[in-house]
Amino acid sequence: MNKLIITVAPVGSVPNKKITPHVPVTPEEISSDALECYKAGAAVAHVHARDENQKSTHDVELFQEIHDRIKEKAPDMIVQISTGGRAGLDFDSRGKGLFVNPEMASLSTGSCNFPKMVYSNPPDLVNKLAEEMKKRNIKPELEIFDTSMILPALELYKNDLIKKPLYFNFVMGLKGAQLATASQLTHLLSMIPDDAIWNISGVGRAQLLTTYLGIALGGHVRVGLEDNIYYKKGQLAKNVELVERVVRLAKEFGREIATPDEAREILGLK
Numbered sequence: 001m002n003k004l005i006i007t008v009a010p011v012g013s014v015p016n017k018k019i020t021p022h023v024p025v026t027p028e029e030i031s032s033d034a035l036e037c038y039k040a041g042a043a044v045a046h047v048h049a050r051d052e053n054q055k056s057t058h059d060v061e062l063f064q065e066i067h068d069r070i071k072e073k074a075p076d077m078i079v080q081i082s083t084g085g086r087a088g089l090d091f092d093s094r095g096k097g098l099f100v101n102p103e104m105a106s107l108s109t110g111s112c113n114f115p116k117m118v119y120s121n122p123p124d125l126v127n128k129l130a131e132e133m134k135k136r137n138i139k140p141e142l143e144i145f146d147t148s149m150i151l152p153a154l155e156l157y158k159n160d161l162i163k164k165p166l167y168f169n170f171v172m173g174l175k176g177a178q179l180a181t182a183s184q185l186t187h188l189l190s191m192i193p194d195d196a197i198w199n200i201s202g203v204g205r206a207q208l209l210t211t212y213l214g215i216a217l218g219g220h221v222r223v224g225l226e227d228n229i230y231y232k233k234g235q236l237a238k239n240v241e242l243v244e245r246v247v248r249l250a251k252e253f254g255r256e257i258a259t260p261d262e263a264r265e266i267l268g269l270k
C-alpha cells in the first residue's frame with residue numbers, strides 16, 4: 001500500500017489557551033510543536049498564525065517567523081500556510097501568507113457555514129489565490145468542507161490554474177458543513193479524478209474516525225489541535241500525542257509513514 005503522509009495542524013483559528021493549555025500560539029510554540037510532530041512522523045505542518053492576543057492573523061512576519069523556525073531545525077519538513085480566514089477578509093489579507101513562498105498553502109474552493117460565521121470564498125477570491133500560488137509555485141491543498149467545493153476545484157484545473165496531481169483535503173464533521181461519515185467520503189471520492197491525492201481531517205470527535213478511514217482507504221491523514229483538542233473523552237490532547245497515535249494505527253494496518261521527501265514525490269512537489 002502507498003505510504004501515509006501525516007499532516008499536523010497544531011493551532012488553527014479557534015482554540016486558545018483558555019480552552020486548552022496545550023495549544024501553541026506564539027511562533028516559538030507553534031514551530032516547536034511542529035518540530036516535535038516532525039520527529040514523531042509528520043511530514044507536513046499546516047500553519048496558522050496568532051497575534052499577541054491569540055487572535056488569528058495573516059501577519060506575514062509571524063508566518064515568516066514560524067516558517068523559518070521550522071525550516072531551521074527541520075529543513076525537509078513541508079510547510080503549508082493557511083489562506084483561510086474570517087468572512088469578509090479579502091485577497092490582500094488572505095493572500096499575505098503566500099509572500100513567505102511556502103511549498104504548500106490551503107485553498108478552499110467554495111463557501112459554507114461555520115458554526116458561528118459564513119466561511120466566504122467567492123469565485124474571484126479563489127481564482128486570485130490560485131493565480132498567486134501558481135505564480136509562486138506553491139502547491140494548493142484543496143480544502144474541501146462540503147461537496148459543492150469539488151466542482152470549482154476541478155474547474156481550476158480545467159482553467160490551468162492548478163496542476164496534477166490534485167491534492168484534496170476533506171475536512172469532515174464541522175457543524176454547518178459536511179458530515180464525517182464513510183458514505184460522504186465515498187461520495188467525495190467518486191467526484192475526484194482517479195489520479196488525485198486525498199487527505200482527510202476530522203473535526204472534534206470525528207478525528208479518530210477519519211484517521212481510520214484515511215489509513216484504511218489509502219488516503220492521507222491530518223490531525224492536530226486545529227481540528228480536535230481531545231485525545232479521548234475528557235482528556236485534552238497534545239499535538240504530538242495525536243500524531244503518535246496515527247503512526248501506531250498505521251503500523252498496525254501495515255502502512256508505512258512517508259518521510260517529507262517521499263511526501264514531496266507523492267504530492268508532485270519540486
Ligand code: ZN
Nearest residue numbers: 012082084226
Ligand atoms: Zn487551517
